Amino acid sequence: MNKKQYLSILQTHLTSISEVERKELLTDYESHFTYGMHNGKTEEQIAHELGDPFELVREIVGDRFTIQDPYVNTKKTVSIPRNIFIYIGLFFINIVIAPLMIGLWSGWIGLCAGTLGALLSPLLLIPEYIINHTFSMAKLFASIAGIGIGLWLLIAVMFTYKGLLNMSKSYLKWNMNVSRKGISK
Amino acid sequence: MDVSVQFKKGVLELCVLVLIQRKDQYGYELAQSISKHIEVAEGALYPLLRRLVNDNYCTTYLQESTEGPPRKYYRITPHGKTYLTNIVFEWKDFVTNVSNLIEEGNEYE
Structure with missing residues (x-):
């Protein structure tokens, strides 16, 4: 050359x-x-x-x-009409996705509550004893089983928490990216 | 071969700064000085020099020459000198660490 x-x-x-x-x-x-x-x-x-x-x-x-x-x-x-369309587009996407996200998070909160309930189920035997003055062995074992289920649910809670957090974070990031510089190639 | 190319690219900046700290040099001269020690695609030098100037590690000045076009000389700035001291230190540290790692590996063989 x-x-x-x-x-x-x-x-x-x-x-x-x-x-x-x-x-x-x-x-x-x-x-x-x-x-x-x-x-x-x-x-x-x-x-x-x-x-x-x-x-x-x-x-x-x-x-x-x-x-x-x-x-x-x-x-x-700098292109204004382009931005307007991007924001309108984002608005409609968010109208669909945001409730979905909220729904998923609510589901997660429900899961948390269930886990907490299962883990604390033996404590319920105390008020029952105080109020009704009864104690049932079967209920004790059932509540111990409840702890087991609660522990399993705890794992599920942690996993879904990470997954949901990542999902929400990346969705937010995507939103910000799009609104800042337009849809990337 | 390919690995070695990557190594050289990485340390090219360090080599260039060391050379222009010794004395102001122009592009071609610099390429020759470097090629004396390591085999490198000399073309990569010019974008690198531009970057060094942009980062304020060195400045340029033109000097007429009897042969050919005026020479663009590169001179290191105080900022560049500080930076060079840092990267030379880091380079030495890095080389020692990698050598130690390799030696350590040999003991187990």
């Missing part, structure tokens, strides 16, 4: 960075070739030393990408 080919690859592929930057980098590479040739190297040799130009483009554009991200975002939100 000669100098012209090398530089033209850079020129044509470095479109996503700013004009000033592209020119500056191209000047850098061009003078690199010039100095290399002054030192008795061939264009091909220098191109080889510089490395694969496509790899280079990938690196440069990749660098820019992270740095220019905020700039790209602010540019997106």
